Amino acid sequence: MSILFKEVQNNLVWFIWNLFAKSLKLCFVLFTFNLFCDKVQVVNRKGKILLMKYDRLQEILKQLNNTGSVKVTDLSKRLNVTEETIRKDLATLEKEKKLKRVRGGAYQPKTLDKEVPVLLRETMFKEEKQIMANKCLKFIEDGDSIALDSSTTSLSIAALLNRTTLKITVISNSLDIANVLKDHKSIKLIIIGGNFRNVTHSFIGVNAQAVISRYLIDKAFISSSGISLHIGPTDYSEEESLIRKQFLQQSEQNFLVVDHTKFDFRTIHLIDDFSHISTIITDQKPSKEWIEFFQSNNMQLIY
Numbered sequence: 169m170s171i172l173f174k175e176v177q178n179n180l181v182w183f184i185w186n187l188f189a190k191s192l193k194l195c196f197v198l199f200t201f202n203l204f205c206d207k208v209q210v211v212n213r214k215g216k217i218l219l220m221k222y223d224r225l226q227e228i229l230k231q232l233n234n235t236g237s238v239k240v241t242d243l244s245k246r247l248n249v250t251e252e253t254i255r256k257d258l259a260t261l262e263k264e265k266k267l268k269r270v271r272g273g274a275y276q277p278k279t280l281d282k283e284v285p286v287l288l289r290e291t292m293f294k295e296e297k298q299i300m301a302n303k304c305l306k307f308i309e310d311g312d313s314i315a316l317d318s319s320t321t322s323l324s325i326a327a328l329l330n331r332t333t334l335k336i337t338v339i340s341n342s343l344d345i346a347n348v349l350k351d352h353k354s355i356k357l358i359i360i361g362g363n364f365r366n367v368t369h370s371f372i373g374v375n376a377q378a379v380i381s382r383y384l385i386d387k388a389f390i391s392s393s394g395i396s397l398h399i400g401p402t403d404y405s406e407e408e409s410l411i412r413k414q415f416l417q418q419s420e421q422n423f424l425v426v427d428h429t430k431f432d433f434r435t436i437h438l439i440d441d442f443s444h445i446s447t448i449i450t451d452q453k454p455s456k457e458w459i460e461f462f463q464s465n466n467m468q469l470i471y
Contacts, residue, residue, distance in 0.1 A: 219247055224257050232267060236367075237275035296427045296451040297324040303449050303470050304389055304425060310335045312386045315415040318342040318370030318408065319391035321425050329355065339383055341376055341411055343369040358383075365407065372407035380414040388419035391426055394433030397461055400442050401426070402435040409437040416444045428452040442467065 219227065224247050231238050240258070244251045258274045261267050267274040301324035308314060308329070316322035318341055326345040329338070330352055338349060341360040349357050362376030390412045392401035401424055403409035416422050416439070424445045431454055447468040453459075454471070462469045 219249075221257065221260075224249070224253075225261060228254075228257060228261060229266060232274070232276050237273060239273040241272075243273075297321050299451050300425050300427065300449050301325045301328050304423060305329070305332075307387065307421075307423065307447075308334060308336060313337040313339065313383070315380075315385045315388040315390070315419055316340040316342065316345055317388075317390045317412050317415060318345075318365075318368045319425075321391040321427075322389055323348065325389055325425075339380070339385060339415075341371045341380075343371070360411075363407075365405070368405075368408065370408065370411075372405075372411055377410055377414045380411070380418055383418055385415065385419040387421045387423065388415040389423045389425055390415055390439070392424065392430060392439055393435045394430050395424070395426055396432065396434040397458065399434065399438065401439045401445075403437045403439055404435050406437045409439045412439045416440050421446050423447045423449055425449045428454070431455070431458060 227247060228238060228243060231243075238258075240251050240254050243254045243257075247254070258267065258269050262269050262274070267276055297320060300321060304325050305328050312334075314336060316326060316338060322340070322342065323344050326338070326340075326342075326348045329336075330348055333354055335354045337356040337358065338345070339358045339360065340346065341362065343359075343364075346357065346359045349355050360371055360376045360379050362371035362379075363373040364370075365372050390401075392412070393404045395401045401412075403412065422445050424447070426448070428451055431450075442465055445467060447470060448462060449470045452471060454469070459469065
C-alpha cells in the first residue's frame with residue numbers, strides 16, 4: 169500500500185512540475201512577444217501597413233515636433249487604427265510628459281505659452297460654440313460695428329454672420345475670421361495688424377492695441393480661458409488679454425461668451441474686471457452663486 173501511495177505521490181509531483189514548466193515557458197513566450205511586438209509591422213487586408221505601438225508613438229511625436237499639435241481623427245486615418253487606439257497612445261505619451269491631451273487631440277505646450285493651438289480648439293465643444301454663437305447673433309443688428317476676438321467662439325460667430333445679409337462692420341485681430349468674412353458683400357471688414365501669433369492665428373502687440381484705440385465700437389464679443397468669481401475673465405496669453413481689454417474699453421456694450429468649462433477656472437493674466445461686461449452668454453445654466461453674482465452686478469445672463 170505504501171509503495172502504491174509513493175508511486176502516486178511521485179506521479180503527482182511530476183505532473184505539477186511539468187505543468188509549472190509549461191507555464192514558465194508560456195510566460196516567457198508572452199513576455200518575449202510583448203517585448204518585441206511593438207516593432208513589428210502588420211499588413212491588413214487592404215494592403216496597408218499597420219504600425220505597432222512603438223512605431224505609432226514615434227510617428228505621433230514626429231508630427232508633434234513638426235506642427236505642435238495633433239488631432240485624433242487625423243492620426244486615426246493616417247496610421248490606419250481606431251480613434252480609441254490613438255487615444256490610448258496619446259495617454260501613454262502624456263504619462264511620459266511628452267504632450268498635453270485635450271478633447272479631440274493633443275499638443276506640445278510651450279514653456280511660457282500654455283494655450284491650446286487654434287486648430288485643436290476648433291474641434292473642442294463645437295456644438296456648444298454653435299449654440300452660443302446663435303445666441304450672440306440675436307444681439308447683432310444692421311448698422312452695428314462689432315469686435316470679434318481671436319477665439320474659436322468668435323470664429324463660430326463669424327461663420328454664422330457669413331450666412332446672413334447683415335450690413336455691419338466687423339473689427340477683429342483674427343486671421344481666421346478675416347478668411348471667413350473676406351468675400352461677404354455687405355460686411356465691412358477691418359483687420360487689426362500687428363505681431364502674428366501662430367498658436368491663435370491672431371495679431372497682437374502694442375501696434376494692434378493702438379489701432380483698436382482709434383475705433384468706437386458698438387458691441388464687443390470676447391471669450392476667455394477662464395472666469396473667476398469676483399475677479400473677472402482671465403487668459404493664458406498676456407498679449408491676447410491686452411487686446412481683449414482694449415476691445416472692451418472701446419465698446420459700448422460688451423459680451424463675454426464662455427462655455428460651462430470656463431467657470432471657476434483662473435489663468436495667469438487678467439483681461440478686465442466684470443465692471444466692463446454687460447452680458448454673459450454661455451451654454452449651460454451656471455451655479456446659484458454665479459447667478460446671484462451676475463444679478464447683483466446688473467449683468468444679463470443668457471444660457
